[in-house]
Amino acid sequence: MLTFIDYGNSKGGAKGRIWAIDPIDGTKGFLRGGQYAVCLALMVDGDVKVGVLGCPNLPIDDAAPLSGGMESGQTDEGKGCLFSGVLGQGAVSRPLTTGALAASQKISMKAITDIAAATFCESVEAGHSSHGDQAEIAKKLGITNPSVRMDSQAKYASIARGAGDIYLRLPVKATYQEKIWDHAAGDLIVREAGGAVTDIHGKRLDFSIGRTLADNKGVVAAPTGGHAQVLAVVQEVLKIK
Numbered sequence: 001m002l003t004f005i006d007y008g009n010s011k012g013g014a015k016g017r018i019w020a021i022d023p024i025d026g027t028k029g030f031l032r033g034g035q036y037a038v039c040l041a042l043m044v045d046g047d048v049k050v051g052v053l054g055c056p057n058l059p060i061d062d063a064a065p066l067s068g069g070m071e072s073g074q075t076d077e078g079k080g081c082l083f084s085g086v087l088g089q090g091a092v093s094r095p096l097t098t099g100a101l102a103a104s105q106k107i108s109m110k111a112i113t114d115i116a117a118a119t120f121c122e123s124v125e126a127g128h129s130s131h132g133d134q135a136e137i138a139k140k141l142g143i144t145n146p147s148v149r150m151d152s153q154a155k156y157a158s159i160a161r162g163a164g165d166i167y168l169r170l171p172v173k174a175t176y177q178e179k180i181w182d183h184a185a186g187d188l189i190v191r192e193a194g195g196a197v198t199d200i201h202g203k204r205l206d207f208s209i210g211r212t213l214a215d216n217k218g219v220v221a222a223p224t225g226g227h228a229q230v231l232a233v234v235q236e237v238l239k240i241k
């Protein structure tokens with residue numbers, strides 16, 4: 001398996017079929033027994049067509065509320081969830097049960113009726129996403145729910161199934177370029193579940209450039225109906241408009 005993974009030396013780009021894999025995304029979450037994700041995405045000519053996220057430590061139940069400590073939620077049925085999205089065909093979740101493979105069910109983001117009641121997801125690592133900027137954005141939006149911190153693309157999966165509402169990843173270092181394997185599957189699954197995903201400038205994430213999202217900074221993911229409002233406050237706080 002490790003040898004196979006080492007064959008992964010594609011430079012990415014805008015031509016051909018490219019698989020982006022992150023065998024353990026959220027390495028620190030994996031090590032601390034928190035959230036992590038096994039991520040796979042198929043890109044064709046730079047566009048993500050299929051995305052899969054295995055999240056072994058998320059609750060089986062799509063309706064389970066987001067909270068810290070979810071990773072200890074082993075039930076008799078099992079634990080964890082497999083999420084997938086196919087471009088133009090929606091997104092589904094499938095419980096990782098202890099028994100036979102369970103059926104998949106359609107997932108969708110919660111429509112935002114009152115942004116002040118929304119819940120944010122953000123990285124545990126302050127070095128990956130600016131917690132301070134995010135707190136200021138939440139305050140300006142009138143959000144009082146504490147943000148839920150979790151490692152990995154489990155954040156994309158959680159908002160896609162309506163367990164949380166908004167995922168912000170705000171740049172800490174101007175020079176850091178996000179990696180395609182950290183975002184390709186989650187970006188598609190959220191969009192197929194009724195969300196909008198852009199960077200802090202309002203640009204769609206561009207997976208066609210190479211191994212990194214060289215033309216993007218940060219991530220703003222929210223239900224389509226609330227994305228513009230969130231983005232406007234992100235830009236106000238980051239003083240980029």
Ligand SMILES: Nc1ncnc2c1ncn2[C@@H]1O[C@H](COP(=O)(O)O)[C@@H](OP(=O)(O)O)[C@H]1O
Pocket residue numbers: 022024025026027028123124125127128129150151152153172173176179182
């Ligand atoms: N300075 C930085 N800013 C943003 N992301 C970073 C970063 N340094 C590392 N990362 C990426 O953040 C990913 C984890 O994201 P999160 O904080 O959402 O859990 C890491 O994936 P790996 O854990 O696969 O290495 C790594 O690729």
Ligand SMILES: [Mg+2]
Pocket residue numbers: 022024025026181182
């Ligand atoms: Mg990763």
